[in-house]
Amino acid sequence: MEILIYGAVTSAIYAMLAVGFTLIFGVARILNLAHGSFYALGAYSAYVLTTLAGLPLWLAALLSIAIVAVFGVLVEKILIRPLRSSQLGVLMISLATAFVVEQALFLIFGSEYRNVPAFIDTKFNLFGVDVAGQRLLTLAVATVAIGSLYAFIQFTRLGSAILAISQDPLAAKYMGIPSDRIFSLVMAISAGLAALAGVMAGPFLSVQPSMHLLPIVKAFAIVVVGGLGSIPGSIAAAFMLGYAETIVAYLVSGSWTEIVSVLSTLLMLVFRPAGLFGKRAAF
């Protein structure tokens, strides 16, 4: 029973990270390795705004998401766009950015773990399982966020523009869709989603300067398994991975969880490179 609930929470966090990652890739063909930094920055801004500026939590959370979204847009505009011709170049510079952010966080905040306050501090008992309130809230928030994002893309004009660019950038341009502005918008959404994950998960996961690394590796793996550029694929893969990890952790041992996600990535790549729902094979 615990597996069901904890697995759902883990998957939800992964889903938030993966969806943002796959979105920016699907639309702008950018493999943004600084995506984990957005997650980290989300958690840290929440910490700063609540602890040092004394703001109420809900306000700090909203501000954090906004700040990180802006940061994401700036990173894309200033650092990534000029290098768009080389995929490896984009990869490397986003990676270097992630390192700079990590070092900056370390220099400013030190290596000790920071405390991000939780929205709900009480414990719930769901079907006989003790769950921290914050975890359940994360699950709920993730569902709402991703659901709204999906609805946004499917049902609004802007959403269609995004889809258009991801399918055929040139044709979209001919149709008069301002691709650069759309890139910025998508980046903002992507970063904001990652920041949301950071704000929600910060209270119960670790908040320290190198917290960006593991999420990005997992997000990368999930996105590949789900199919680069496919949102439903990422969600499905996120749940698969989240549950696989949780099951292994409960039944076998914590040490094997890492291998589960990575191994499944490897196997998927070997046998079905397009991923579960990917449209293009090995791009």
Add this chain to the structure above:
Amino acid sequence: MPISFKRQTLQSLFAGLLLGSGLLGTTALTAQDKPVRIGVPTSVQLQVGRDTLTAVKMAVDEINKKGGVLGRKFEFVSADETENPETGISAIKKLTADEKVDLLIGGYTSGVTLAQLPHISAAKTIYLGVGAASPSITNKVKQDYDNYKYIFRVGPVNAAHQARGLVDFISHFVIGELGYKNIAIVGENAKWVQDLVPILSKGAKEVGADLRLTELFDTQTSDFSPLLAKVKTSGAQYMVVILSHASSDVFAKQWHDAQVPVPYGGIDVKSMDGDFFARIGGKSISEIAANFAVRAPITKKTVPFFDEFKKNSSNFPVYSAFFAYDAVFIYADAVKRAGSFDTEKVIKELEKTKHEGVAGEITFDEQHDVQTGPGKVNFMFVQWQEKGERAVIYPKELRTGKFIMPPWMKK
């Protein structure tokens, strides 16, 4: 233009003379005036590292105020060894080959220290360890004295002794006073824990504990819910933890938020930090952590050290600080007794050390390892109580407060 040429030559000659006399002047300084350089390899990014450096600085300042040792003042230089063996090795090389230090004081991660040993031995430099607990480090001294006699451990007490300290705690307090026989042992999968757990398990069983669960988790783990759930279902009544590099903060928070009905305590290095309780919103309440010293008159030096340290830094010292502070004085005293800085002579004197340190009396065994026992360096088990107060719970003779249960388990 003959005139300007002459002037140029004269000027350069003059400059050359000045330079030459300056150089001669500096070489006239004898070796005696050269300061004693202490190299500090440590994890500068962590509290343990920062406190090591602060403590060394305090000791060096005190010694210099009294005129140094044998006419020479002390100075120190640090090198970041991080928690990675490759960086650790290059830190040792930097200190010994480049900075040419006379002495090394530092260390934290046992794996890094072990990797550094052959390089320290090759540099024939005395090394006083203050942070790493694996017995393998000092085993080298016994296995190959000629090459590894330079290695000493001023602290912490090695993992084997720590295990026995824990066994005492379990036997007399957890079983003896609390009446809890069902124990779970949970630790991070690091070298010193791997060394410690077998001794702990055996000892615990010998004193009557029913070991329900033993699990070593990956140091990087950030989600402990599976682990905590396992502990709960195992029927354990007390959770003994062994943590140093792992995310103790997150562990405590998750334990508290899920209101796990199992109190915990043991060795938790991060919990030794003075601000541990505060920085996790008080969620470590009722956790018991082993400390080598708290601000209490364990020896004459303890309280003054704590107070002086607080002036130099914004927090209370962690364990490496006590030993780093003592290490500088131990070296200085050994040099005084030997009457020289010659490495071989100093080593002989170091072996005879009997020093009243911050946490207890420091003496070394034949393996150059700090000894434990009455009056010497020992574990004290300290509990986090309301409002971040800490009370010594065990040993009974040092008790300063009453044991409390986690808030959700009070009747």
Add this chain to the structure above:
Amino acid sequence: MKAFKGLDTLSSFGGLVALLMLGVLPTLFTGTYLVGVLTVAAIYGIWAVSWDFMSGLTGRENFGHSLFIGVGAYAAGFLNVHFGVGPWWSLPASMLVSMLFAVVLGFPTLRLKGPYFALAMLSSAVIMQRLMLIFWEYTGGEEGIQDITPLVKNPLHYYWFVLAVLGSITLLLSWMARSRWGLILRAIRGDEATCLAAGLPITTYKIVSLVISAAFAGLGGALYAHYQLQVSPQLFAVVTSITIITMVYVGGMGTIFGPVGGALLLTVMTEGLRNFGEWRLMIYSLLLIFILFFLPNGIIAPIWQKMRNLGRPS
């Protein structure tokens, strides 16, 4: 000589001069510190060159190079410490082990393109690292294997030995890159379909180049093991692969000799920045962004090109 047919004299001469300068450099300073830094730099050079040969030429960026390094290093460690075999045997042994892994991994993954291949190799490296930690009773876990015997005790002599190895590998791979081999590998990067249509056995070429790349990576791993006198799972880390790729990037991808300069530059930079204490890694990362942004073709190779063209009449 036939061996130098593909390599023009100016380049080989330039390389020789550089090598000699590097060899002489540490003798100008007392103490073993510089020798140590340069030895590590040279080993990274070997790794960078081996990476460039496969990935730089075929455009298949291998993000799991650390795997070949790690298995080579651990092979050396195991042989030396657990089986008591003399250190010189590590060199061929590590090459064989790495080549084996390359064959096993290469077959299923080399059909993948771009980021997929990168990810597959990265995943493999991560899995190996995890396995080393999980089976800590056999592999020494976090702490790895200690007490490896050095190949050559004198640090300066060992440095010269590593330099010689670096020089030979660079020469060999440069020659191969400029020969028909290199041409085909570059063609694969350009358009695989056409190559297939032309009847070239691309799979063989891809696998063989990966195997060669892995062999030298493993060799470097063994040299590293006998220098550091220990191996740890850190070798398999993603950071290692990325460091090497950065070095290649800075040196100039696909040039084979450029990465050597990149390795030297970055290793010296990492050590040299020690004086900045806590700021070291931050400055390093910022410098990296600077280089990536303004010098996308790297530093070393373009500089060499300019130097060559100086002597040319325009």
